[in-house]
Amino acid sequence: MNDHRPAPDRPRTAGDASWEAEAAEVRRFWEGLGLPGLVDVHTHFMPERVLDKVWAYFDAQGDLTGGLEWPITYRRQEAERADVLRRFGVRAFTSMLYPHKPGMARWLNGWAADFAHRTPECLHTATLYPEPGVEAYVREAVEAGARVFKAHVQVGAYDPADELLRPAWGVLAEARIPVVIHCGSGPAPGKHTGPEPIARVLARHPGLRLIVAHMGMPEHEDFLSLAERYPEVRLDTTMAFTDFTEAFMPFPRGALPRLAGLGDRVLLGSDFPNIPYPYVHQLHALERLGLGAEWLRGVCHDNAAALFGV
Numbered sequence: 001m002n003d004h005r006p007a008p009d010r011p012r013t014a015g016d017a018s019w020e021a022e023a024a025e026v027r028r029f030w031e032g033l034g035l036p037g038l039v040d041v042h043t044h045f046m047p048e049r050v051l052d053k054v055w056a057y058f059d060a061q062g063d064l065t066g067g068l069e070w071p072i073t074y075r076r077q078e079a080e081r082a083d084v085l086r087r088f089g090v091r092a093f094t095s096m097l098y099p100h101k102p103g104m105a106r107w108l109n110g111w112a113a114d115f116a117h118r119t120p121e122c123l124h125t126a127t128l129y130p131e132p133g134v135e136a137y138v139r140e141a142v143e144a145g146a147r148v149f150k151a152h153v154q155v156g157a158y159d160p161a162d163e164l165l166r167p168a169w170g171v172l173a174e175a176r177i178p179v180v181i182h183c184g185s186g187p188a189p190g191k192h193t194g195p196e197p198i199a200r201v202l203a204r205h206p207g208l209r210l211i212v213a214h215m216g217m218p219e220h221e222d223f224l225s226l227a228e229r230y231p232e233v234r235l236d237t238t239m240a241f242t243d244f245t246e247a248f249m250p251f252p253r254g255a256l257p258r259l260a261g262l263g264d265r266v267l268l269g270s271d272f273p274n275i276p277y278p279y280v281h282q283l284h285a286l287e288r289l290g291l292g293a294e295w296l297r298g299v300c301h302d303n304a305a306a307l308f309g310v
């Protein structure tokens with residue numbers, strides 16, 4: 001498969017023919033499955049100055065990327081990025097954002113509420129950090145209509161089982177609000193990444209609806225085990241199975257039957273716009289696993305549509 005090349009560098013606009021060609025390819029994929037579109041649980045929208053910093057990290061090929069070269073395919077203005085997803089037929093997406101230090105989450109949540117308000121396809125997203133007051137602002141975000149949370153254990157460099165987070169996880173478990181959590185040790189390990197801290201969180205909050213980002217790479221099998229043990233644990237496909245990722249963190253082939261068995265708890269995620277290949281490659285990477293059309297329909301649309309009621 002040779003569809004992983006970075007998009008051309010020249011600027012493109014929403015009405016540009018090259019967008020249209022790519023959008024047609026994405027639409028062909030879901031139309032072929034008889035779906036009404038896609039639901040993508042892992043897309044990033046955040047305040048411009050935060051996103052600029054994230055992009056600078058990727059450009060610097062630093063710790064966040066494990067030193068990998070990471071050209072960002074969709075480095076566009078915010079409105080244009082949302083429009084690209086619409087053209088792709090992504091019926092619902094998220095605005096994954098996350099703090100790297102205390103005192104930031106509440107402000108991010110305010111921005112995300114506003115973004116969801118002006119972007120009807122966006123599932124209102126919120127985030128959290130282990131700090132005094134976290135329970136109160138998580139509760140506020142839930143009352144304000146947040147439908148999904150994002151937690152980033154690697155960037156935040158915190159223990160998800162930190163005592164400060166305990167009441168916040170309790171609020172989210174009770175409200176049955178899914179939390180997309182980057183807790184695997186890819187692309188680079190953090191002090192608290194890996195399955196063990198998450199296992200401690202789940203032991204306390206077995207009903208917490210964690211969505212393990214990136215299929216938990218590279219600890220895929222440990223996180224599959226947690227999903228098999230806890231019926232509310234799900235996994236998102238973000239960047240998994242692509243040529244880019246398979247080259248350094250391949251999904252273990254022997255675990256494919258387990259992936260098939262968890263078919264109703266695997267959700268499409270892409271990491272748009274911060275991906276070093278065209279969006280459609282993530283879809284083709286799922287298709288070539290050979291788990292069949294029914295599995296793909298669940299993963300690319302139906303599972304998340306049911307979870308979020310969209």
Ligand SMILES: [Zn+2]
Nearest residue numbers: 042044096271
């Ligand atoms: Zn991400």
